[in-house]
Amino acid sequence: MSEADVLTVQIDSGESSLGWATLGNRRWRCTVGAGGVREDKVEGDAATPAGKFPLRHLYFRNDRLVLPKVRLPARPIDEHDGWCDDPRSTSYNRLVRIPNEWSHEKMWRDDELYDLVVVVGYNDDPPEGEWGSAIFLHLARKDYAPTRGCVAFARDDLLELVTLIGPETRLQVLSRPADEQAGSRDDDELMQQFEDFDERDW
Template sequence: MPSLHRCRIPHPFLFPLIALVAFLAAGCATVPHGSATHIPDHEASTFVPRDLPASTAQLVVVADDGGARATVYALQRSPDGWHTRLGPLEASIGKKGFARIGEKREGDGKTPSGLFPLEFVFGYAASAPTRMPYRQATENDLWVDDPSSPDYNTWVRRGETSASSFELMKLPDHRYRHGVVIGYNRDPVVKGRGSAIFIHEWLEMGRPTAGCVALNEAGIVSLISWLDPGEHPMILMGDAAVAAAPGREEGMR
């Protein structure tokens, strides 16, 4: 991913993040986590990036709640505008919160900020309740997180890579029972900028991730059931610090 370029005006996707942070701050300042404010339909378009592709009619928004907590909303475009379809959904993110745009690094414990495509759904079962492309994860499936490997940030089969470090796609627990691949640092892949960024099921409520976005089982199943590849779904992630920073990430997607 290209380096961060400073300019006087934030990237267009930051404006909806600023609006979302302000909205949540106004509506949730005294509301406990897990009881976040619903985004009414007449407010939904406020949180849509100016440069969202015209083909994208589904947008997942991950808003910072402080620390390793976040709230997820799913927005749908229709002929009469944008509407909230899911959320608020309680979520966990990286143990060190959100990285600023362009500052995500391998192993830093942070969730990347930005606007990214949602590529495909994966899980342990042979099939899943989703219209998205689906890939079953088995004991022989790995995701390479070794920055020195030519297979960095890709899904491979055991025996197909010489990488010294990788993540099992079928874990001994339920975290990857349902998941969605976030297209972060995937096209092109930049060594060391972070890998294996997913939306997946959390291990337990409130437990931070290494950089992914984690939901409870009901939340992730609702999300994968709603996603439609024909709507070219994308995800917008970021926190208040990113929204306030006068930075710009060229070629962010």
Template sequence: MKPHNQIIVRRAPGSDPTSGLMLAGHEIYPCRLGRTGIAALKRESDGHTPRGVFPLMLGFYRADRLRPPPTALELLPIAPHDGWCDDPGHPAYNRPVDLPFAASHERMWRDDGLYDICLVLDHNISSRARNRGSAIFMHLTGSKPFTQGCIAVQKDVMLKLLPRLAPGTLVDIRA
């Protein structure tokens, strides 16, 4: 099976700003976007999914809920002490952290299943700037019809994509 070099994400035509389409090879899948849609200028907590081209870096999964899915991406098991710093003033901004953690952060170990499989996009990580957005992931859909700025897909879609993803696969988010 040939790997995907690029995945294209865009707003679904004629829909609300939180409904997207993902083109992976010759397949098109529905996806969810940030609560305020796609924007070129991403700011911390603005709800935008950032526009741009971002390589996939690695992923996380809940080993207590599923076996490691087949993929060339490095997939790390999530533990209850895993978090992600979203405090722009902290030196660990937009980095994984161990909980408890005093600064503002997201818990990676979630009850709602959103991060049962969670892939990290290189948005504001390799070249980090304060307040430009943190924790931009491709994760699973939940009960809300939007994300906080990530891309969300149904679990069956994620499981179809993973065998064809590798470090450096580009996620091209277009307006």
């Protein structure tokens, strides 16, 4: 798989939800969950799961935006769409019709966050345990406030991004923040200098 098929998300630091999403030679500002990025995500922790995941399909508000040409399967959201977030349900981490007896998120929102949604293939093949649900790429608030576990983008950025991704694209969320990764590279270079040191250089 080439870099052009991997959408890589990395936060700036462990103290911030802000980060960058990179696909090929393009990148966009984004924000992740208030719980940070975790390899051991569970339902309700507001964390974005670390790992590499497929992108399933798109949902969008056709009363609020015109969807550009995309390669992922897409359909409009309607007022009876919900997403089950109750691990006790057989519909856990699935699109459901509402009203519904199980706990769920409403996909038809008053705000604009779900005007455009890309469903991430996390804990869905099949859904198991309480490892989390409703992990999406969606629109960010104006101030890029943290999400409840999703990755969020400015409207224009996500509208551009959805034209570039397809069934072959994978979302890769890195667990190590950019500032820690940079520090790790510096440490590696320092260790290499020690390994290359020769007493005869004195």
